Amino acid sequence: MEYVVAAVILLVVLVAGAVGLMVPRMRRRELPPQAGGGTTTLERPTEDEIPPLVVPAEADEGLPPLIEEPPVLETERKPELDQPEPTAGRLVRLRARLARSQTVLGRGLLSVLSRDHLDEDAWEEIEDSLISADVGVEATQALVERLRERVRVLGTRTVAEVRAQLAEELTAALEPDMDRTLRTEPHEGRPAVVLVVGVNGAGKTTTCGKIGRVLIADGRSVLFGAADTFRAAAAEQLATWGERVGAETVRGPEGGDPASVAFDAVKRGIDTGIDTVLIDTAGRLQNKVGLMDELGKVKRVVEKHGPVDETLLILDATTGQNGLEQARVFTEVVDVTGVVLTKLDGTAKGGIVIAVQRKLGIPVKLVGLGEGPDDLAPFEPGAFVEALLGSDS
Numbered sequence: 001m002e003y004v005v006a007a008v009i010l011l012v013v014l015v016a017g018a019v020g021l022m023v024p025r026m027r028r029r030e031l032p033p034q035a036g037g038g039t040t041t042l043e044r045p046t047e048d049e050i051p052p053l054v055v056p057a058e059a060d061e062g063l064p065p066l067i068e069e070p071p072v073l074e075t076e077r078k079p080e081l082d083q084p085e086p087t088a089g090r091l092v093r094l095r096a097r098l099a100r101s102q103t104v105l106g107r108g109l110l111s112v113l114s115r116d117h118l119d120e121d122a123w124e125e126i127e128d129s130l131i132s133a134d135v136g137v138e139a140t141q142a143l144v145e146r147l148r149e150r151v152r153v154l155g156t157r158t159v160a161e162v163r164a165q166l167a168e169e170l171t172a173a174l175e176p177d178m179d180r181t182l183r184t185e186p187h188e189g190r191p192a193v194v195l196v197v198g199v200n201g202a203g204k205t206t207t208c209g210k211i212g213r214v215l216i217a218d219g220r221s222v223l224f225g226a227a228d229t230f231r232a233a234a235a236e237q238l239a240t241w242g243e244r245v246g247a248e249t250v251r252g253p254e255g256g257d258p259a260s261v262a263f264d265a266v267k268r269g270i271d272t273g274i275d276t277v278l279i280d281t282a283g284r285l286q287n288k289v290g291l292m293d294e295l296g297k298v299k300r301v302v303e304k305h306g307p308v309d310e311t312l313l314i315l316d317a318t319t320g321q322n323g324l325e326q327a328r329v330f331t332e333v334v335d336v337t338g339v340v341l342t343k344l345d346g347t348a349k350g351g352i353v354i355a356v357q358r359k360l361g362i363p364v365k366l367v368g369l370g371e372g373p374d375d376l377a378p379f380e381p382g383a384f385v386e387a388l389l390g391s392d393s
């Protein structure tokens with residue numbers, strides 16, 4: 001009888017042990033949802049890309065774990081997101097970047113204006129300074145004429161007074177009443193759509209990334225559309241900007257149809273309730289008819305979802321007056337609503353802002369003042385002129 005009892009106990013222990021081994025194997029854990037800030041390529045992951053299941057150690061109740069939890073590799077950790085700088089007052093913070101233009105326009109002009117007697121030669125020097133700072137001939141003549149008249153009528157003589165009058169004239173030439181708001185608010189249940197266009201190397205991708213950061217700093221959600229399908233590195237570059245701030249990037253196959261990528265990006269933005277979709281397009285030369293037609297197509301296809309809210313033309317300030325002709329052609333193909341003047345930190349020709357607005361009749365909305373991620377500022381005529389003239393006079 002004792003043998004029978006012992007045999008039954010042994011059998012129970014063996015069965016319990018076997019069950020203990022089986023149950024953990026049968027458990028299944030759900031995969032975690034995809035974290036935000038990734039890249040969408042419209043392809044599903046293959047079986048091989050799904051990581052192996054991991055059984056938590058506490059489920060084994062004393063038994064050694066069947067599969068040890070692998071250490072989390074550094075590369076698998078979610079990258080820390082950047083905290084973009086607030087946008088208010090950026091132009092003032094970045095004013096030192098205008099140093100080269102300041103030397104020509106600010107110090108140069110003021111040293112002439114502070115002379116005891118402003119003769120013809122002095123006024124000619126003033127005109128030359130403005131023209132060499134790319135203000136443009138017409139704008140310069142109008143500006144100098146007004147300033148001359150004011151100095152004559154008011155009998156202005158102190159440097160401070162002349163400086164104030166010059167600042168007023170330059171600010172007036174920048175048409176401070178133009179509407180410079182970026183239309184990036186979502187509406188009617190769909191995101192605002194911003195299209196970024198321009199010639200090669202003007203700074204389109206960089207500006208797209210910087211604008212995304214500006215919007216995120218202001219509490220908006222952003223999605224990037226990499227419609228520059230000519231240059232694989234451009235899509236990569238844009239996705240990196242996105243990852244740094246947790247924004248998704250929709251991209252297509254290299255050499256694919258840019259219009260279809262732009263369309264998919266807006267669709268994805270609608271489906272995921274994004275505030276603003278920023279579409280980067282490939283750089284194109286204004287004299288290449290095919291490329292310009294393609295840009296028109298991108299816009300038309302995107303507009304199947306609704307109107308494009310903002311079309312920003314990116315102009316490289318260092319190309320000076322040449323950039324103006326390029327700009328004019330772009331405005332004929334797409335309805336440009338704002339200009340972003342990049343690389344103002346790399347030129348002594350800050351006066352180009354005046355020429356651009358005067359020639360195109362389109363407001364400069366943002367200015368690029370460096371390669372850093374937050375080196376983009378909303379354009380404010382008064383603060384810009386103060387930065388050009390400097391405070392040491």
Ligand SMILES: Nc1nc2c(ncn2[C@@H]2O[C@H](COP(=O)(O)OP(=O)(O)OP(=O)(O)O)[C@@H](O)[C@H]2O)c(=O)[nH]1
Binds near residue numbers: 284
């Ligand atoms: N100094 C300075 N460099 C800038 C600024 N904006 C852009 N850049 C630089 O200009 C170069 C070209 O910028 P991208 O954004 O690649 O230009 P892109 O227009 O997208 O170029 P493509 O796609 O080839 O047409 C990069 O080295 C940028 O860092 C700026 O405001 N200041």
